[in-house]
Amino acid sequence: MTAELSESARFVGLAAREIMDGQVCFVGIGVPSLAAMAAKRHHAPDMVLVYESGAVDSDPPVPPLSTGSPTVVANTSMVTSCLGVFAMLQQGYLDRGLLSAAQVDRFGNLNSTVIGDYAKPKVRMVGSGGAHDIALLAREVIIMMPHDPRRFVPEVDFITSPGLWSGEKGPEGRRPRGRGPTCLMTPRARFTFAAGELTLDALADGVGEDEALEGIRWEVPRASTVRRLPPIEPKLAAIATELVESWGAAL
Amino acid sequence: MTKKLIGLKEAVSLYIPDGATVFVGGFGQCIPFATAHEIIRQQRKDLVLCRSGADILFDLLIAAGCVRKVVFGYLGNPGVGLAHAYRRAVEAGEIETEDWTNFAMVLRLHAGALGVPFLPTATLAGGDTPNASIDIRPVTCPFTGEPLTAVPALRPDVAIIHGQFADEDGNVQMYGLPGDTVDGALASENVVATVERIVSREEIRSRPERTIVPGFRVAAVCHVPWGAHPSYVEGFYGRDDAAYSAWDQLARDAKKLTEWIDAEIRRVPEFGAYLKRLEPGLLEALAAARGRNLETLS
Numbered sequence: 001m002t003a004e005l006s007e008s009a010r011f012v013g014l015a016a017r018e019i020m021d022g023q024v025c026f027v028g029i030g031v032p033s034l035a036a037m038a039a040k041r042h043h044a045p046d047m048v049l050v051y052e053s054g055a056v057d058s059d060p061p062v063p064p065l066s067t068g069s070p071t072v073v074a075n076t077s078m079v080t081s082c083l084g085v086f087a088m089l090q091q092g093y094l095d096r097g098l099l100s101a102a103q104v105d106r107f108g109n110l111n112s113t114v115i116g117d118y119a120k121p122k123v124r125m126v127g128s129g130g131a132h133d134i135a136l137l138a139r140e141v142i143i144m145m146p147h148d149p150r151r152f153v154p155e156v157d158f159i160t161s162p163g164l165w166s167g168e169k170g171p172e173g174r175r176p177r178g179r180g181p182t183c184l185m186t187p188r189a190r191f192t193f194a195a196g197e198l199t200l201d202a203l204a205d206g207v208g209e210d211e212a213l214e215g216i217r218w219e220v221p222r223a224s225t226v227r228r229l230p231p232i233e234p235k236l237a238a239i240a241t242e243l244v245e246s247w248g249a250a251l
Numbered sequence: 252m253t254k255k256l257i258g259l260k261e262a263v264s265l266y267i268p269d270g271a272t273v274f275v276g277g278f279g280q281c282i283p284f285a286t287a288h289e290i291i292r293q294q295r296k297d298l299v300l301c302r303s304g305a306d307i308l309f310d311l312l313i314a315a316g317c318v319r320k321v322v323f324g325y326l327g328n329p330g331v332g333l334a335h336a337y338r339r340a341v342e343a344g345e346i347e348t349e350d351w352t353n354f355a356m357v358l359r360l361h362a363g364a365l366g367v368p369f370l371p372t373a374t375l376a377g378g379d380t381p382n383a384s385i386d387i388r389p390v391t392c393p394f395t396g397e398p399l400t401a402v403p404a405l406r407p408d409v410a411i412i413h414g415q416f417a418d419e420d421g422n423v424q425m426y427g428l429p430g431d432t433v434d435g436a437l438a439s440e441n442v443v444a445t446v447e448r449i450v451s452r453e454e455i456r457s458r459p460e461r462t463i464v465p466g467f468r469v470a471a472v473c474h475v476p477w478g479a480h481p482s483y484v485e486g487f488y489g490r491d492d493a494a495y496s497a498w499d500q501l502a503r504d505a506k507k508l509t510e511w512i513d514a515e516i517r518r519v520p521e522f523g524a525y526l527k528r529l530e531p532g533l534l535e536a537l538a539a540a541r542g543r544n545l546e547t548l549s
Contacts, residue, residue: 029330053278053304053430054278054430064330065490065495066329067278068279068304070280070540073427074542081433086357090373118384120344123333126326126327127324127326128325128351128352129352130352132352132378133374136376158379159378159379159380161380162377162378
């Protein structure tokens with residue numbers, strides 16, 4: 001592992017690698033934005049960042065605090081309405097949705113609505129925003145979560161944004177337009193949903209399996225061969241570090 | 252024609268009654284804080300606030316006791332965290348919530364603006380969001396048989412919006428991100444607009460594609476420079492990120508928050524007086540971060 005790379009910068013670097021050149025990505029705030037910006041600056045110059053505020057093909061000079069921040073429009077090809085970008089999403093033009101949430105479960109369901117019971121919540125959070133829409137309508141979803149075991153639960157308190165489509169909670173005959181979550185990144189590891197649930201796929205450089213799963217309260221299946229991810233390249237590490245520093249908070 | 256260019260006090264008094272369903276414009280930028288302050292000064296009650304992504308303007312009006320219900324896709328302090336006054340109100344059972352998604356809210360407003368009773372969509376399927384608090388119905392495409400979700404049109408009583416320019420006829424112009432402002436304004440029965448600058452009819456007509464709401468749909472237009480602070484206005488001033496962070500601390504404490512609202516809003520006569528109480532040099536710094544120079548555009 002690159003000794004001087006912070007956990008946040010490594011997280012951004014690992015997540016950035018999941019974003020390929022030429023893809024059209026619907027980007028949320030926080031790690032998703034930082035990862036998309038890092039990918040664009042490092043290996044994906046023709047990737048198109050779309051923000052729900054209406055910025056299309058954005059290339060923010062500094063990481064945005066909100067989807068409608070000035071930096072989102074400071075260097076963008078198109079400003080349209082929210083309807084304009086959600087229309088592109090519903091048409092199927094968004095290759096990737098990059099999401100984070102307060103809680104994730106073994107099926108990739110995401111919760112950003114309440115901790116506790118919906119009618120009498122312990123903590124009332126911000127709600128879906130565009131996350132539910134992105135989860136259903138992006139061609140593929142990448143989930144980005146810090147390694148915080150409290151946020152990995154066997155079953156989320158409230159399914160704001162559905163993960164793997166079980167059909168149980170969905171109306172008859174409905175299927176999401178996209179594939180749903182295909183990958184979940186933490187600063188320590190890469191997971192897939194290959195086994196029909198969260199599955200350990202690969203470890204970050206220098207991280208052991210125990211560390212990657214530390215504190216997670218259920219037995220997470222492992223791929224038949226758990227791969228080892230190469231160290232973050234120096235150039236990507238430098239870009240990720242700069243972005244994390246200008247973001248100004250831990251991820 | 253009745254005079255549309257009036258003071259904000261009069262506009263709120265005429266067009267925002269207790270119990271009104273109010274669409275709040277702005278997304279990131281152009282969030283109508285000056286109008287929210289005036290609503291607080293006039294002690295409006297039982298308002299239903301709606302929009303897609305709602306920021307701390309909602310938290311402020313909830314803290315001031317003006318709100319009965321919120322209808323939204325997101326309600327928080329963008330980039331900072333939770334909306335604490337809202338959170339307290341929900342956890343104490345003092346406020347009603349409809350949890351939509353941002354896309355669904357935009358579609359509901361667009362249906363209202365289109366003059367149709369609903370729109371079909373491929374979102375709102377699966378998980379708990381469709382069943383928790385909202386009224387949606389399954390609908391089958393009469394042409395293809397595809398199962399979809401119908402979301403009902405939303406027709407707010409009044410939209411409060413902020414823009415860069417307007418003329419005295421009420422034609423409102425906006426630069427930068429519109430978010431859901433256009434759909435929300437056109438879905439609403441009345442529109443109350445505040446703007447940074449009142450310009451001549453000729454100036455409006457020199458760039459008519461920038462008009463987002465035509466004068467005949469606007470009930471009142473008010474000249475309120477800095478009327479979107481602490482959000483930003485493209486071409487006029489940058490976002491006061493520090494104020495959003497400060498709100499996070501302030502709003503955690505219900506008592507301190509009430510004292511702040513009393514001192515900075517209830518006991519000042521109008522929005523200009525609130526601006527004068529801000530830290531010296533702040534407005535100059537924000538004006539320097541105004542983004543594009545709209546004076547050189549046409």
